[in-house]
Amino acid sequence: MKKDILKHELVPDHVILSESEVTKVLKKIEAHAEQLPKINSDDPVAKSIGAKAGDVLEITRKSATAGKFITYRLVQD
Amino acid sequence: MTGILKKISQINFGLMSPEDIRKMSVTKIVTPDTYDEDGYPIENGLMDPRLGVIDPSLKCRTCGSKGGDCQGHFGSINLARPVIHVGFADTIHKILRSTCNTCGRILLTESEIFDYREKFKNLIKNEESLTKIIKEVYTVARRDKCPHCEEEQEEVKIDKPVSMVEGNYKLTASEVRERLELIPDSDALILGVNAEKSKDGQQVARPEWMVLTVLPVPPVTVRPSITLETGERSEDDLTHKLVDILRINQRLKENMEAGAPQLIVEDLWELLQYHVTTYFDNEASGVPPARHRSGRPLKTLAQRLKGKEGRFRSNLSGKRVNFSARTVISPDPNISINEVGVPKIIATEVTVPVKITEWNLEEMKGYILNGSNLHPGANYVIRPDGRKIRIYDEIKETVAENLEKNFNEYTGEGSYVVERHLKDGDIVLFNRQPSLHRMSMMAHEVRVLPYKTFRLNLCVCPPYNADFDGDEMNMHIFQTEESRAEAKSLMRVQEHILSPRFGGPIIGGIHDHISGAYLLTRESAIFNEDQVFQILRKSNLPIPDKTGEKWTGKQIFSEVLPKDLNMVYTAEICRKCDECLKKECKNDAYVVIEDGKLLTGVMDEKAYGAFSGKILDHIVKEYGTDSAREFLDASTKLAVSGIMKAGFTTSTNDEEIPQEAKERIEVHLDHAEKKVDLLVEAYDNNELEALPGRSLEETLEMRIMQVLGEARDKSGEIAESYFDINENHAVIMALTGARGSMLNLTQITACVGQQSVRGGRIDRGYSERTLPHFQKRELGAKARGFVHSSYKKGLDPIEFFFHAMGGREGLVDTAIRTAQSGYMQRRLVNALQDLSVKEDGTVTDNRGVIIQTMYGEDGVDPAKSDYGKVVDLDKLVDEMRIKSEK
Ligand SMILES: [Mg+2]
Ligand SMILES: [Zn+2]
Ligand SMILES: [Zn+2]
Ligand SMILES: [Zn+2]
Numbered sequence: 001m002k003k004d005i006l007k008h009e010l011v012p013d014h015v016i017l018s019e020s021e022v023t024k025v026l027k028k029i030e031a032h033a034e035q036l037p038k039i040n041s042d043d044p045v046a047k048s049i050g051a052k053a054g055d056v057l058e059i060t061r062k063s064a065t066a067g068k069f070i071t072y073r074l075v076q077d
Numbered sequence: 078m079t080g081i082l083k084k085i086s087q088i089n090f091g092l093m094s095p096e097d098i099r100k101m102s103v104t105k106i107v108t109p110d111t112y113d114e115d116g117y118p119i120e121n122g123l124m125d126p127r128l129g130v131i132d133p134s135l136k137c138r139t140c141g142s143k144g145g146d147c148q149g150h151f152g153s154i155n156l157a158r159p160v161i162h163v164g165f166a167d168t169i170h171k172i173l174r175s176t177c178n179t180c181g182r183i184l185l186t187e188s189e190i191f192d193y194r195e196k197f198k199n200l201i202k203n204e205e206s207l208t209k210i211i212k213e214v215y216t217v218a219r220r221d222k223c224p225h226c227e228e229e230q231e232e233v234k235i236d237k238p239v240s241m242v243e244g245n246y247k248l249t250a251s252e253v254r255e256r257l258e259l260i261p262d263s264d265a266l267i268l269g270v271n272a273e274k275s276k277d278g279q280q281v282a283r284p285e286w287m288v289l290t291v292l293p294v295p296p297v298t299v300r301p302s303i304t305l306e307t308g309e310r311s312e313d314d315l316t317h318k319l320v321d322i323l324r325i326n327q328r329l330k331e332n333m334e335a336g337a338p339q340l341i342v343e344d345l346w347e348l349l350q351y352h353v354t355t356y357f358d359n360e361a362s363g364v365p366p367a368r369h370r371s372g373r374p375l376k377t378l379a380q381r382l383k384g385k386e387g388r389f390r391s392n393l394s395g396k397r398v399n400f401s402a403r404t405v406i407s408p409d410p411n412i413s414i415n416e417v418g419v420p421k422i423i424a425t426e427v428t429v430p431v432k433i434t435e436w437n438l439e440e441m442k443g444y445i446l447n448g449s450n451l452h453p454g455a456n457y458v459i460r461p462d463g464r465k466i467r468i469y470d471e472i473k474e475t476v477a478e479n480l481e482k483n484f485n486e487y488t489g490e491g492s493y494v495v496e497r498h499l500k501d502g503d504i505v506l507f508n509r510q511p512s513l514h515r516m517s518m519m520a521h522e523v524r525v526l527p528y529k530t531f532r533l534n535l536c537v538c539p540p541y542n543a544d545f546d547g548d549e550m551n552m553h554i555f556q557t558e559e560s561r562a563e564a565k566s567l568m569r570v571q572e573h574i575l576s577p578r579f580g581g582p583i584i585g586g587i588h589d590h591i592s593g594a595y596l597l598t599r600e601s602a603i604f605n606e607d608q609v610f611q612i613l614r615k616s617n618l619p620i621p622d623k624t625g626e627k628w629t630g631k632q633i634f635s636e637v638l639p640k641d642l643n644m645v646y647t648a649e650i651c652r653k654c655d656e657c658l659k660k661e662c663k664n665d666a667y668v669v670i671e672d673g674k675l676l677t678g679v680m681d682e683k684a685y686g687a688f689s690g691k692i693l694d695h696i697v698k699e700y701g702t703d704s705a706r707e708f709l710d711a712s713t714k715l716a717v718s719g720i721m722k723a724g725f726t727t728s729t730n731d732e733e734i735p736q737e738a739k740e741r742i743e744v745h746l747d748h749a750e751k752k753v754d755l756l757v758e759a760y761d762n763n764e765l766e767a768l769p770g771r772s773l774e775e776t777l778e779m780r781i782m783q784v785l786g787e788a789r790d791k792s793g794e795i796a797e798s799y800f801d802i803n804e805n806h807a808v809i810m811a812l813t814g815a816r817g818s819m820l821n822l823t824q825i826t827a828c829v830g831q832q833s834v835r836g837g838r839i840d841r842g843y844s845e846r847t848l849p850h851f852q853k854r855e856l857g858a859k860a861r862g863f864v865h866s867s868y869k870k871g872l873d874p875i876e877f878f879f880h881a882m883g884g885r886e887g888l889v890d891t892a893i894r895t896a897q898s899g900y901m902q903r904r905l906v907n908a909l910q911d912l913s914v915k916e917d918g919t920v921t922d923n924r925g926v927i928i929q930t931m932y933g934e935d936g937v938d939p940a941k942s943d944y945g946k947v948v949d950l951d952k953l954v955d956e957m958r959i960k961s962e963k
Contacts, residue, residue: 029919035926065945066935 012061014045016044017072022056025072039073046075053077082924088670091271091281092165096293102153103127103139106294109323111302111312121320128152129296133463145463149296154323156290158346159250160353161239162359165287170235172268172284173256175218178243179228181259183267184220191269196301211269218268237363239354249343250288250350257285292353294319302728314375318356318367325349335480400427400554404447405545406509407545410717413569413710414584417507417521418532419499419552421452424525427554428456428496429503433484441495445477452525453500461491462592499523499554503560506553506568507533509541513902516540516576516583520568535590536709537570539687540583571706573785574697577940582694585687585709589725590716591815594634594680595650597719600665601803602630608722609633616714631675637711638692640673641698643959646691649681649814650802682814685712689814698943731807732825732869734799742827744794749788753781757856777856778837785863793823829864829872838862839879850875 005011017025026033033056039046041053051057055075063069107121118124129149130137137147158741161169176183183190193214200207221230231244241248248256262280265272271281314322329345355367360377366374384389402423433441447454448470458466460477460483468476484493484767499505503523512518517540526532531550538544555561566572576583586594596602604612608627610620618636647657651666659667662679668678670692685693685708697705759765760777768776773955797819800808810816824830832839839862847854851860859865862879866872872880911923918936920929933939935947 029927029930030917031919031925031927035921037927063934065933065937066931069931069934071930 004048006048007010011058014049014051015049015058015060016049017046017056017058021058025056025058029072033074036074038076041075041077051075079573089271089281092283092286093293094280094283094286095289095291098151098153101151102291102293103150103415104152106152106154106319106323107327109320109327111316111320112310116301123294123316123323124297128294129298131298131301147298148449149298151296152294154292154294154319154326156292156349157333158349159254159288159290160292161241161250161253162287162289162349163238163354165359166235166237166239168269169253169257169284169287170233171215172260172270173233173241173243173248173253175215175268175673176260176264177223177226177228178230178254178256180223180226181256181264182223182225182261183214183264184218184223184230185214185267186224190215190264190267194263197266202759207269214267214269224866230618238361239350249346254285254288254290257283257288262522289353314369314377315356316368317350318375318377321367322349322356325352370479395869398553400556402427402445402552403549405530406533406543406548406550408535408538409526410535410713412524412532412534413522414534415522416524416534417505417552418524418526418530419505420529420531421525422529423529423552424499424523425450425452425454426456427499427552429499429554430459430496430556433480433493433495438481438484441497442477442481444495444497445473445480448473453498455495455497457492457496460498461487461489461493462663473941498527501525504555504563504565504569507531507550508553509543509550510644511899513579514540514576516573518568519570519573520564520613521570534710534713535587536584536713538587539585540573540576563721569702571702573940574693574705574709575703575940577938580939580942580944580946581688582685582690582697583687585690585693586682586685586713587687587744588816590713591682591686591813592716592725592810593716594684594712595815596725596810597630597716597724598634598675598678598680599630600679602719602723604628604630604633604722610716612715612722615718616711617717618711630728631677633719634680634712634715635670635673635675637708637715638670638673638675639696639704639708642670642673642692642695643956644668644670644692644695645745645955645959646683648660648678649686649689650679650812679813680716681812682713685709686814698853725806727810729825729869731805732822733901734796734826738795738799742795745792745795746788746828749784749791750863750865752784753858753863756780756784781856781858781861782831782838785831785858789823789828792827793820796823796827817887825868827867829866829868829876829880832862832864832879834862834882834886839882848875848878 006014022033036056039051039057041047041051046057049057053075057073057075059071059073061069061071104125104127105121106123106125108119109123110119111122111124113119118126120126126137127150129138129139129147130144133144135144136142137144137150139150140147193210196210197207200210208327222228225619233248234242234243235356236247241253260268260272262272262274264281265282265284268284270284272283274280295315298345300315302310302312302316305311306844325345325348329342332342332345333644351364352367354361354364355375356377359366359375359377360380360383367377368374380387385391402419404420404423412418428865431437431441441455444453444455445458445468449456449468450470455468457468458480460466466476480495487493501524502520504520505523506518508518510517519537519540521533526534531552533541533543533550541550543550555564570584574582574584605627606623606625612633613620613636616637621809646668648666648668650664651663653664654662654664657667660669662677665677665679668680669676672931680692683689683691692706693709696708756765756777760773765773765777765780767773768779771779802808802824807817807822808819811819811822834841839847842848846855847860847862851857862883863881864872864876866876912920912921912928914920914932918931919927920932921927925936937947939945943952
């Protein structure tokens with residue numbers, strides 16, 4: 001039986017951002033997409049949400065210091 | 078910064094072709110002479126001005142920049158005869174051995190060549206190492222007969238370092254070069270030489286380029302000459318070697334042109350080969366090293382790079398600096414935490430550069446007139462053209478006069494600089510190794526003091542982890558205004574009272590500061606006015622008007638507290654009574670401060686100690702670092718005065734208890750040991766019940782450890798009950814947190830307790846027993862390392878041995894731990910050193926790649942936080958309640 005890894009408590013929420021959202025985010029953090037941390041397109045989470053190379057994922061993690069923390073990763077091959 | 082700057086796709090390493098060397102050369106070097114009679118460099122000599130300039134007042138004839146900016150330019154020597162490069166002698170030998178002596182093809186059949194070429198292609202495509210396969214080619218490609226032209230092959234041997242011998246005939250370098258020229262580009266690749274032409278016809282390497290026909294001459298910046306004090310010029314070793322090469326090269330050329338006998342030409346050629354070989358490597362095996370006139374072997378190219386003193390290990394991995402000092406440290410409780418005491422002898426040696434302006438000219442002249450030996454003096458004057466003038470006592474008056482005159486007339490760029498002695502108030506960097514955290518390097522203000530040690534305030538011992546058993550520390554003098562300003566705002570000691578590790582104070586009172594504050598503020602401390610004024614005077618505090626009343630110590634300490642301070646906390650000496658009586662605590666452990674008045678409670682480690690000082694912590698966070706420094710300076714001085722008024726000493730008398738107490742302890746320990754025997758008996762009779770998840774043996778061990786642990790604690794408690802904090806200074810130190818622990822005292826007084834190796838009772842040594850004094854498989858308390866005696870009474874030989882075992886393990890553990898954590902730290906630092914936090918809180922590496930979109934995810938600087946949090950809400954609520962109650 002295959003389990004849905006997205007439901008595992010240690011897997012934070014990954015969301016594919018739309019193009020306009022990406023522009024907004026990059027403007028906010030004053031960065032180029034290439035400067036974001038990377039995630040492989042064959043990463044289990046990237047695969048299961050159907051992310052393709054060039055997409056930017058918004059990741060909402062639990063944080064020991066801030067409670068909730070939002071970060072971004074660029075999908076790459 | 079947006080976007081990626083540029084990506085390096087590849088770096089090619091190759092050989093330099095004679096054309097490359099000629100192209101890069103700005104001049105041919107022909108004459109072995111360096112300077113003419115007037116001291117000017119000779120054209121086409123080794124010091125040809127086109128090779129670049131060092132003197133900042135001269136302009137380079139090649140690139141036009143000033144000396145210091147010009148990085149120098151290569152020249153070249155046309156060798157009369159080719160010479161083998163020592164660094165490639167081995168490779169040349171291997172290639173000659175693997176190629177045909179007539180047609181130059183590799184000694185492999187066509188099918189073998191095809192196979193290897195395929196293998197090479199694959200490895201290059203996968204970016205894998207070629208060294209292994211090249212080695213294989215060298216062993217396979219050795220045949221008696223060439224597969225291409227059928228010519229017989231003779232074995233080529235190498236006669237170290239550079240002679241190639243075929244059979245009995247020694248090949249000349251020219252012959253070697255001709256053979257290498259014959260090798261086709263496609264065969265060269267399989268031999269490990271990338272001779273393939275790129276699209277633009279460029280080649281990275283050709284085998285024959287390993288035999289030199291042109292020698293590059295490094296610029297003078299690489300081999301500067303030094304002018305000795307006598308005015309004599311002393312040339313660099315490389316220059317000496319190049320002179321040798323030029324001389325022989327010239328003689329060889331002349332002899333060849335004059336048609337000299339073959340024998341003479343060959344001798345000279347051999348000599349040229351020797352000089353070029355030692356020019357590259359003066360420690361090459363098989364050649365006697367070239368020596369200086371004094372007999373010292375010359376330091377040539379390879380020697381500059383190789384080994385511990387070489388460029389890599391000495392200059393690139395490790396760096397040395399000027400304007401620094403190192404000496405033993407010793408304590409000085411009278412200077413501020415921000416200060417460092419600098420011995421006068423050091424202050425007159427290391428200097429601060431000061432630009433001369435019309436406003437400081439008189440002051441600087443004063444320093445120059447003091448000379449370089451009298452303390453606030455100066456050592457050098459630097460003119461705008463970069464010339465440095467040392468100030469000697471004989472010339473100091475002239476220097477000062479000239480300086481004033483020249484300064485007033487000077488209108489050009491740059492300025493006159495005086496390197497003056499270090500004086501009180503200068504900011505310096507102070508450091509103690511190992512520099513494990515940022516508090517290991519802090520900025521201090523100088524106090525020039527007599528004697529020969531650096532003096533530091535005791536409160537800064539914890540961040541440096543320093544003590545005074547011979548520790549040495551380093552001091553660095555800032556050389557620019559920017560660095561001084563930056564250090565003053567970022568690196569000053571007072572800015573580092575809070576540690577970024579846990580957001581609490583790391584600088585604070587230690588040892589006698591704690592005992593002293595306790596003696597001063599305990600209930601029984603009452604002083605008359607004279608004593609109080611003495612104490613206040615010593616601590617540089619304002620003296621109040623006389624009233625004739627007696628003072629309590631708490632009133633005295635209140636003098637250093639901010640006037641609007643309100644705090645409530647339990648002191649370190651709190652014995653954790655079952656029900657806290659708060660203000661009525663009989664230990665006086667409940668501290669209440671109202672409007673800057675200490676009402677109840679004593680001052681101890683929890684007040685202003687390093688790592689746990691609550692008042693100190695509160696003052697840094699609420700009143701700022703200036704107030705915190707003032708508080709720390711004043712309160713520690715107060716504590717020292719307090720301890721000096723009361724007197725403080727300790728001896729083994731402090732660990733003495735009455736006979737009756739000793740008997741009670743003895744009874745307890747005997748009882749516990751009996752209990753252990755009973756447990757062992759129960760185990761032997763299989764009556765012991767195993768704890769859940771444990772074997773019978775584990776259960777027994779755990780029960781025994783528990784019984785013996787309790788026995789030691791209980792014996793300690795008995796001893797403790799006879800200690801009186803009002804009389805016993807050792808107990809004062811232990812309870813206030815000044816030094817030592819209650820366990821230390823009870824181990825001295827009552828019972829040392831169980832010794833352990835690897836976290837359990839001792840079970841190693843002889844077969845099935847720890848020592849021959851016991852039965853095999855004996856499990857009793859003593860047989861497994863329980864030390865019944867106290868340190869004061871003394872250990873018997875068996876106990877002593879077990880104690881040594883436990884002690885040894887402790888030592889080994891710390892040694893291993895430091896080595897492991899040191900390497901861990903190194904890897905962490907290497908990974909993190911280039912990260913930086915931008916203004917908006919994002920953390921990026923040096924390429925601009927984002928590591929975190931917000932520093933620490935919450936953007937909090939832990940050194941400015943309240944124990945890691947932005948605010949402590951509970952504390953805030955408490956404070957508001959106190960305020961509203963009033
Ligand atoms: Mg030491
Ligand atoms: Zn130049
Ligand atoms: Zn051949
Ligand atoms: Zn209490």
